[in-house]
Amino acid sequence: MIEINRLVKRYGEKTAVDGLDFTVRPGVVTGFLGPNGAGKSTTMRMIVGLDEPSAGSVTVNGRRYATHRAPLQEVGALLEAKSIHPGRSAFHHLNALALTHGIPRRRVDEVIEQAGLSQVARKRAGAFSLGMGQRLGIAAALLGDPQTVILDEPVNGLDPEGVLWIRNLLTGLAADGRTVFVSSHLMSEMALTATNLVVVGRGKLLADTTVERFIQDAGGHSVKVVTADPARLRDLLRGPDVEITAGESAEELQVVGLDARQIGATAFDHGVPLYELTPQTVSLEEAFMGMTGDAVEYHGSLAATPLGSAA
Numbered sequence: 001m002i003e004i005n006r007l008v009k010r011y012g013e014k015t016a017v018d019g020l021d022f023t024v025r026p027g028v029v030t031g032f033l034g035p036n037g038a039g040k041s042t043t044m045r046m047i048v049g050l051d052e053p054s055a056g057s058v059t060v061n062g063r064r065y066a067t068h069r070a071p072l073q074e075v076g077a078l079l080e081a082k083s084i085h086p087g088r089s090a091f092h093h094l095n096a097l098a099l100t101h102g103i104p105r106r107r108v109d110e111v112i113e114q115a116g117l118s119q120v121a122r123k124r125a126g127a128f129s130l131g132m133g134q135r136l137g138i139a140a141a142l143l144g145d146p147q148t149v150i151l152d153e154p155v156n157g158l159d160p161e162g163v164l165w166i167r168n169l170l171t172g173l174a175a176d177g178r179t180v181f182v183s184s185h186l187m188s189e190m191a192l193t194a195t196n197l198v199v200v201g202r203g204k205l206l207a208d209t210t211v212e213r214f215i216q217d218a219g220g221h222s223v224k225v226v227t228a229d230p231a232r233l234r235d236l237l238r239g240p241d242v243e244i245t246a247g248e249s250a251e252e253l254q255v256v257g258l259d260a261r262q263i264g265a266t267a268f269d270h271g272v273p274l275y276e277l278t279p280q281t282v283s284l285e286e287a288f289m290g291m292t293g294d295a296v297e298y299h300g301s302l303a304a305t306p307l308g309s310a311a
């Protein structure tokens, strides 16, 4: 469990983390999202004591990271990939870490196997690809068999097989009852991996919720209907909790509050021809863009996709 209380980090004039309050619970994967510069890495660094808070506090499993007697066994973190001597092999890197932290040698072999590094464990880490370096960083994070795992952009540089491996790894760790806190810019992957979400923008908390709720709040589910008689169908579908808006063409309606089956049955009962009936869900990416649009520090030249503009 990670508990963050009114956490603040200032670098001179810049407030990187501005009064964050949230708890990351065990047993589920919690995604940590925010635009570039939102303060995610700074928050993660404070969790593991690499940065001192300017105000507020953060505890892991009830204590400040620095006060744990065996921190690697308590918290495993991947914060910067490839922070390893290029001349050392993966095996030597992990073995040295294990030796200095009282971790049994068999854990080294276990995490090498778990991270899929068996074939390259004796090779110089300097020759590793980005993805292999990332796997090595994750192996190091898991070395102490920690109760809490914190990973900053773990899928960075991984190929599709690696991305799938991370997904299974994280959900497996959570299913074991561990606390798993992971940042990523890959929304589609987060939607598949995380159950809970913490969203930040400009150092402030924007949402502390579940993925499902986050998507629901952003517009949730709607149905695209294309019909020969939109005016009549509108009248037929009208109801207290039903919202109907015009679609992109004159024949199209967007319906919120009824599912495709209810709409199809009503249209059939009244002889209104339908040409298309498509359930649509706001993606996590769209929900994220909708929420963080104002909190983006570094805008590119492309405008944010408006909510609900894609399936």
Ligand SMILES: Nc1ncnc2c1ncn2[C@@H]1O[C@H](COP(=O)(O)OP(=O)(O)OP(=O)(O)O)[C@@H](O)[C@H]1O
Pocket: 011, 014, 015, 016, 034, 035, 036, 037, 038, 039, 040, 041, 042, 043
């Ligand atoms: N050591 C530092 N000195 C000064 N400013 C810093 C320092 N570290 C971070 N910042 C600033 O604090 C803000 C938050 O940065 P941080 O790296 O935590 O964001 P982030 O959400 O992890 O971003 P990204 O998604 O790009 O990794 C940024 O504006 C950054 O420039």
